[in-house]
Amino acid sequence: MNDKLKELKEDFVWGPIVEVHEVGDYQIVEYNPQIFYRCSGTGKYDFDRTLFHPYINYNDTGHSYKSLDQALIGTIALKHDGLNSQAAYYFYKMIGIGD
Numbered sequence: 001m002n003d004k005l006k007e008l009k010e011d012f013v014w015g016p017i018v019e020v021h022e023v024g025d026y027q028i029v030e031y032n033p034q035i036f037y038r039c040s041g042t043g044k045y046d047f048d049r050t051l052f053h054p055y056i057n058y059n060d061t062g063h064s065y066k067s068l069d070q071a072l073i074g075t076i077a078l079k080h081d082g083l084n085s086q087a088a089y090y091f092y093k094m095i096g097i098g099d
Helices: 003-011 068-081 087-095
Strands: 017-023 026-031 034-037 040-045 051-056
Touching: 003 017, 003 026, 026 068, 051 068, 068 087
Parallel strands: none
Antiparallel strands: 017 026, 026 051, 034 040
């Protein structure tokens, strides 16, 4: 494990890490999210749910997604089209994934 990946794992605060997926410039942390009640964290984790939080070259994107597919698509759109990109949304619609 390289030092940047080790640091990413140590600094991750969104929940217990299940696995880190690495694809080229992308690192996607699969984790169990915290349970919230009335907009406040309870300190407990939902081990029945999994979310995916991507990084680009070990830089946090500030987003989490419901599936690995959505995380990959969203991260690619973010990297190539910027923060205000709608590319991922329309791609989800084209292939029939997402909400």
